[in-house]
Amino acid sequence: MTRDLTQSAIDRQNILNNSQAIDSIQTKLGLSGLNYNDEYKFTTKMVMDFYEVSRATISRYIVNHQEELSHNGYQVLKGQRLKEFKSLFGHLIAPHDDSSQSITDDTLSDQVIDNQYLSRIKALAVFNFRAVLNLGMLLTESEKAKQVRSLLLDVVIDTINKRIGGSTKYINQREEDFLIAIAREPIYRKEFTSALSQHLEMGPVKYSIYTDAIYNAIFKENAKEYKAILRLEEKDNPRDTMYADVLKLIASFEIGLADEMKEEATRIGRKLSPSELNLLIDRFSKKRQWIPLIEDARAKMASRDYGLRNIIHQRLQNYIGALSHDDYTRFLGDRSKDLIDRVLENPQLIDVFKRLKDR
Template sequence: MKDLTVSAIDRQNILNNQNAIENIQNYLGIIGMMFDGEYRFTRQQVAEFYGIDNSTIDRYLSQNENELKHNGYTNLKGKVLKEFKEQFKWMLQEGAKAPQLAVFNFRAFLNLGMLLTESEKARALRSTILDIVIDTLNKKLGGSTKYINQRDEEFLVAIAREPAYRKEFTTSLSNYLEMGNYKYAVYTDAIYKVIFKEDAKEYRQILQLEEKENPRDTMYSEILKLIASFEIGIADEMKRMFEKLNRKLMPTELDELILEFSQKRFWIPQIEDARNKMASRDYGLRNITHKRLIPYISSLGINDYERFLDDKSKDLLNRIIDNPELLDVFKRLKDR
């Protein structure tokens, strides 16, 4: 089980998952004071809930101030504080005359609970939070996250165009490379390793794919687009070199070509972005760790969760069923 007290990425992934946060709030039944569109909690209310004193809160604020502020901890001042006091003066136990008042929103309230090691209530809450996050994903996805990538609208376009780009690459391998049929698997793996440091077999094992399942059907749209860019780019380079040499390339020559091609500076930010998206999304959404991409893991943003989990996002089949015109586009792109 993930240890939320030590992993900032795991904490932020939960706090950015609005569906999970809503379910956690409903489960706990904690309301607070509704102000400016959010429930607010004073330091005293938070201390009472977790069974800690104000000095403990001060210590955690000192150690984790940026994270807690990022997730909604703030000091109300001036006009905003005056409005807050006018609305809730009757229930405030602290700061009635102070020039500022520290308050937590619900996300910051949970954030502190994820950090607290002294509180038994916080420890129990962390276990509940992890269970609710898993349950939220299961309800949204029917228990499997393997094809969560297909809930992205961009996936439809990327996977539809993929066969045409793939054909350009395999045709070039056939026409310009002196090697047996094994070359198609070898140089597909070569591109995969350049982009996300894994060959097809490793990727299959990590995602636990069956033999009949196509790895690209599980890849995010950005990964598919980058693979396509590499495949058609290398295809063009192979043709150029073939015409220059007036013969087919040897495997060592293609190896060198791919290395030089991948090291061109304009690929660096694209490869970095692809690795970050694959590593972070699989870790946050599929609970899968690509060991070679661990340095690229970061927390998912709210937009990522909306993109793959909100009601607006749907799996591929449902989007085609709901929008029959998409089927014609899908067929046209694939047959292009």
């Protein structure tokens, strides 16, 4: 999948929220600025020189993308923070060519600056490293920005591959909640299949049909479609690739439906027909209690598969958003671990690990 960072705010934010990738790109670029409050700050002149563009070009992008750039670290220093910044780096700030203008920016120089000029600076624009990269993902006039975008995409892929060893099929299993969720899955699944067996008048095909009914209610795909989108093999169990939040919601649906089927079959004094169960599932899935849970599960599946697996669920495309810093920490950072490491921390779950590996 080709990604155009100049056009996609989601792709830009996915990169900027990936702290491991940002650290790696900073090392590769060797770009350092003014160390202020344990973070490198870059003046507009520094950014101009790096991307080899004019001040007017930088200003235009700031006006057009101010909310995004501000979110990622662009800011205008004023008041006490400006006073502190000037006291530290005033000797590097030189006047504009037209000093009669209201001063909201700076240039770099080795000149000694007189106090009279510095006192006239009422606001000063600065970027942190993320904001510098953010601007580079937007700039279409700069060849250097184009090179940075290419390097960013390469580094992101390399970061994921190094962390998980190449394949993203089971990246969901690195989440700390996954092992608990998958350990409980057979218990809830058995309640559902037992209810189908006892309360639905239909042959063995009912188990796959109504599993698909639950999948469609939650994430608008049946098992076959899901496996095709994730490029799974026939022997692969879809649930082994699902995120913990999705597994928990499926479990809630299964045990909830099991109870509903039992109550309805008791009420009518016989097994349900397929058409009756279809109506029951439709009513059940439309209960207001499910709305926030389903919306959350769809957003997480769509966004994580897009950001981590480079996969688009077409029916969930409107749910795709940028991954948070917490998401990257959850699946690629310090909180993520290989499944075997999780089992070593929880020896009582060794049977679950064996079951997953035997599938």
